Amino acid sequence: MSAAPTAPLASPTDPSQVELPAPAQPMSGLRETLHFALRNTKLLFGLSITTALLLFAIFGPFFARHGPLVYGSDLALRPTTHGGHWFGTTLQGQDVYAQFVNGLRLAFIVGAIGGGIAAAVAMVVGFTAGYRGGAVDEVLNMLTNVVLVIPTFALLLVIAAYLSVRGILTEAVFIGLTSWPWAARALRAQTFSLVSRDFVDMARLSGRSSRQIIFREIAPNMSSYLFMMFILLFGTAILIAATLDFIGLGPSNTISLGQMMQLSVQNAALQLHLWWWFLPPGLAIMAIVGSLYVMNVGLDEVFNPKLREM
Amino acid sequence: MALHVDDLRVYYRTLAGDVKALDGVTFDVADGEIMGLAGESGCGKSTLAKGLVRLDGRMRYVGGHVLLDGEELPIWDDEAMNRFRFREVSIVPQYAMSALNPIRKVGRMIHELLRARGVPANGIQQELERRLELVGLDRSVLGLYPIELSGGMKQRVVMVISTLLDPSLLIADEITSALDVSTQKAVAETLVEFRDRGFVKSMIVITHDIAVLYQVADTILVMYAGKLAEKAPADEIVSNPRHPYTRLLVSSLPEVGVRYTDKQLLGIPGRPPSLLEPPTGCRFRDRCPLATARCEQEPPWVERDGRGIACWEASAAPTAALPVAVESR
Amino acid sequence: MLTLDHVSKTYQIGSFGRGSLAAVRDVSFELQPGQVLSLIGESGSGKSTIGRMVLRLLRPTSGSITHDEGDIAQLHGHELKEYYRRVQGVFQDPFSSYNPIFKADRIFGMVHTEFFPHVSDDEWRDRLDNALESVSLNRDDVLHKYPHQLSGGQLQRLLVARALLLEIRYLVADEIISMLDASTRIDVLNLLADLKDRGLGVLFITHDLSLGNYISDTTLILRHGCVVEMGATEKVFGDPRHPYTQNLLASVPLLHEKWRREGVVGPSAATRPPEQAAEAPQLVRVEDDHLVAAD
Numbered sequence: 044m045s046a047a048p049t050a051p052l053a054s055p056t057d058p059s060q061v062e063l064p065a066p067a068q069p070m071s072g073l074r075e076t077l078h079f080a081l082r083n084t085k086l087l088f089g090l091s092i093t094t095a096l097l098l099f100a101i102f103g104p105f106f107a108r109h110g111p112l113v114y115g116s117d118l119a120l121r122p123t124t125h126g127g128h129w130f131g132t133t134l135q136g137q138d139v140y141a142q143f144v145n146g147l148r149l150a151f152i153v154g155a156i157g158g159g160i161a162a163a164v165a166m167v168v169g170f171t172a173g174y175r176g177g178a179v180d181e182v183l184n185m186l187t188n189v190v191l192v193i194p195t196f197a198l199l200l201v202i203a204a205y206l207s208v209r210g211i212l213t214e215a216v217f218i219g220l221t222s223w224p225w226a227a228r229a230l231r232a233q234t235f236s237l238v239s240r241d242f243v244d245m246a247r248l249s250g251r252s253s254r255q256i257i258f259r260e261i262a263p264n265m266s267s268y269l270f271m272m273f274i275l276l277f278g279t280a281i282l283i284a285a286t287l288d289f290i291g292l293g294p295s296n297t298i299s300l301g302q303m304m305q306l307s308v309q310n311a312a313l314q315l316h317l318w319w320w321f322l323p324p325g326l327a328i329m330a331i332v333g334s335l336y337v338m339n340v341g342l343d344e345v346f347n348p349k350l351r352e353m
Numbered sequence: 354m355a356l357h358v359d360d361l362r363v364y365y366r367t368l369a370g371d372v373k374a375l376d377g378v379t380f381d382v383a384d385g386e387i388m389g390l391a392g393e394s395g396c397g398k399s400t401l402a403k404g405l406v407r408l409d410g411r412m413r414y415v416g417g418h419v420l421l422d423g424e425e426l427p428i429w430d431d432e433a434m435n436r437f438r439f440r441e442v443s444i445v446p447q448y449a450m451s452a453l454n455p456i457r458k459v460g461r462m463i464h465e466l467l468r469a470r471g472v473p474a475n476g477i478q479q480e481l482e483r484r485l486e487l488v489g490l491d492r493s494v495l496g497l498y499p500i501e502l503s504g505g506m507k508q509r510v511v512m513v514i515s516t517l518l519d520p521s522l523l524i525a526d527e528i529t530s531a532l533d534v535s536t537q538k539a540v541a542e543t544l545v546e547f548r549d550r551g552f553v554k555s556m557i558v559i560t561h562d563i564a565v566l567y568q569v570a571d572t573i574l575v576m577y578a579g580k581l582a583e584k585a586p587a588d589e590i591v592s593n594p595r596h597p598y599t600r601l602l603v604s605s606l607p608e609v610g611v612r613y614t615d616k617q618l619l620g621i622p623g624r625p626p627s628l629l630e631p632p633t634g635c636r637f638r639d640r641c642p643l644a645t646a647r648c649e650q651e652p653p654w655v656e657r658d659g660r661g662i663a664c665w666e667a668s669a670a671p672t673a674a675l676p677v678a679v680e681s682r
Numbered sequence: 683m684l685t686l687d688h689v690s691k692t693y694q695i696g697s698f699g700r701g702s703l704a705a706v707r708d709v710s711f712e713l714q715p716g717q718v719l720s721l722i723g724e725s726g727s728g729k730s731t732i733g734r735m736v737l738r739l740l741r742p743t744s745g746s747i748t749h750d751e752g753d754i755a756q757l758h759g760h761e762l763k764e765y766y767r768r769v770q771g772v773f774q775d776p777f778s779s780y781n782p783i784f785k786a787d788r789i790f791g792m793v794h795t796e797f798f799p800h801v802s803d804d805e806w807r808d809r810l811d812n813a814l815e816s817v818s819l820n821r822d823d824v825l826h827k828y829p830h831q832l833s834g835g836q837l838q839r840l841l842v843a844r845a846l847l848l849e850i851r852y853l854v855a856d857e858i859i860s861m862l863d864a865s866t867r868i869d870v871l872n873l874l875a876d877l878k879d880r881g882l883g884v885l886f887i888t889h890d891l892s893l894g895n896y897i898s899d900t901t902l903i904l905r906h907g908c909v910v911e912m913g914a915t916e917k918v919f920g921d922p923r924h925p926y927t928q929n930l931l932a933s934v935p936l937l938h939e940k941w942r943r944e945g946v947v948g949p950s951a952a953t954r955p956p957e958q959a960a961e962a963p964q965l966v967r968v969e970d971d972h973l974v975a976a977d
Contacts, residue, residue, distance in 0.1 A: 240778045241773045241774075241775060241778040241779040242778065242779055242780055242781045244737075244739055244771075244773065245773075245779050245780075245789065245841075246792070247739060248737060248739075248766055248770055248771060249766070249789075249792045249793060249796050249797075250762070250763040250766055250796040250797065251792070251796065260781055263781075263783055263784075264781065264782070264783055393863040393864060393865060394863055504725075533724035533725055533889065534724065534889065534890075534891065534930060534933045534934055535724070535929060535930065535933040537933065537935070538933040538935070538941060541935075542941070561863070561864060562935070563864075563937070564934075564935035564936060564937050565935045567935065567936075567937055567940075568935045568936075568940060568941050591937050591938070592938070601865070602864060602865060603937070605864060605865055605867075605868045606864060606892075606937065607868065607871070607892045607893055607895070607896040608892050608936060608937055608938075609891055609892045609895050609919060609931065609934055609936065610895065610919075611892075611895070611896060612895065612896055612897075612915075612916075613871075613872070613875045613896050613897050617872060617875075618868045618872070618896075619868065619869075619872075620865045620866055620867065620868040620869040620872075621865035621866075622869075624833055
């Protein structure tokens, strides 16, 4: 939607026909966002790495010749095409490639589910506290503070003691339910600032209910913020999962990237120079989380006109 | 004379090009004169205020000269202007009262400010307290946080700070706009008091409220779309404006005593032109009832007997033929 | 008729609501269709709070607001929506009244779906054209544009058009022209006066005495939430009896008369809301249609 920058002037007797030249932005809305998005190097860089890893996670397992937990008969150790151990084997003879692609898949699953749950809870708590204010806000604030302060490791240790089998889903749900407080705080603050704007009152005067106002007036205004927040929660969930796995609190029925690192360190892979065991998972975690964060910085520049280079 | 501005041009950089916010203004302010600068939003008055003191990142100095007491102000050079700011030229910016640091007591903030400017605090403390008293503020104000002061009090504190070093020129940018009508009167009268006592030599008071200017200013300068429209002594601008824009503007102001049932006031149809690609010739001609073909050429600024005007028709025509936006019922 | 009967609004402030702040105290007045009533006061006088209470965006702490004999505090759901067909508001900041990510004419779409779901699109288009004409706007100038592409005056007029689509009887205009330029102010003001002639009741909230004087039939002067003087506009402005009103009128910058210089005045201590008397001052009738607070 663009208008001509130079407009012909109407005669002085009919001022209502003076065409107003376009405002500073050349286009508006989605087109403008895409225009800047496709030119932002950080965004493109982050997006391409994440997409590459995602494709690897989806299609990689089809190329694995062995299961991730299978103890192989030949201890190939080093990476070799013989037997299809492209990333070599662990000290116990398990195929590192199989474990790697399995772990990569699990990382994305944890990110999506854990990040998704955290985002959902943060939105419910943040929007409600910001919109309602008053007593509701105080109660939700207290809840947020309590969850923020709970020592997650201690809690997880207690849970681990009670559950004999913990799957990736349990881990994702746990992460989702404990990593939302900072996001809820941020959303609450944003909601506060939007609620004081008159267009919220105008929506009320049009007979709109609170729920309608939150989802149709306030949330769309924050859509870029919500998007970036989800990406951040996604990355954080993967990082938390890797940390928990590394100290042994990961899923008990599968191998994730963090657990690969844990096992490799336990088996003195560092001292034995078994680099193919700990490097791939470490680099992968770094790559996913790093590229997500870089993507976020790029997105911030795309969405926020003040940050764009002129 | 105190201030001489010669063909000053300051533009704003944007993605779509340069916005010609201030496009060639020339005027003088004499010693001891309070000049009022009036105009609606987008006319360039705030750009002028900021341009004389400190160009911010988006502003671009394009041309023209500013002389203060005979010395040229290097407004294009931020560093070189440091010498002049606060000592020779001072500004009370728009919303200054909301810009006081909320976590600093007023007195401490002033000391920090003076120290940053290289002024020893103890020498000036007495003078500071004297001036605060003069504007009706007890010296205990120095021990308070900004949130404990009312809008009018904060505004007066800022005015005292800005004039502490007796600058030659004070620029007051919309300082009465956010105030209630009774504090507005007090603050406006304080401005005149400062001039009368010699704390400032000359003043430029910027506001959209012509009535306030009539009360305090000696001369009024009316701007439109980045250029000057008319300049005259305050009484004359209000009682006998000559530029069509000024005439329509003044007659569209409701006064206490004027009622809709007696006399319906009319506004000015249309909108000011975009300054991204301003029209050639007189910028008011689309909305002007007196516009002719001659107005496609930019009218020159003609100054005579203390009155200046930029209009082909008005500088020639007798007063009776000029438009007035009032309809008697 | 819209009636306010001893309406008060007190806020609980401070942690756990220990302190209280009376924003509005014991205010009563009536608004008829075809009448403009001005609420004039400085900041903190409670005038905007009254406007929001009339619009049911806030509830009074005590007293009642009745519309056609019904207490509006009792309205919910469907009944509240019916109330909004009769009473609407326009606020001070035109750019804040629109959701910036949507086009400006979305406000009309909202009215269409919420209040007139059975009206066909063609019929709606005609009604919209009529409403735009009533506010002197050209449909090509203002439709399908984002708020930042329109001027403040146009945005405010679109809001009035929206209210007219609902066939309202009362409009709450809260400082609607204070953010507009001088040359467009008078147009919007004349529009209000025109609508009043056609039967609309306007609650005109402002801090600007000259505007109140220009357009209103009845004036209420508010200070710290209490009514200080009220009555027919000519009487309140022509013969102000309360010292606060007189002080206000003396402070207004006029165009043909200079202020009387009294030297610089101002409070020398920090400002806190003055110790509020337990009761709002009583209003005394000094002449027909002119009441003044006795304090």
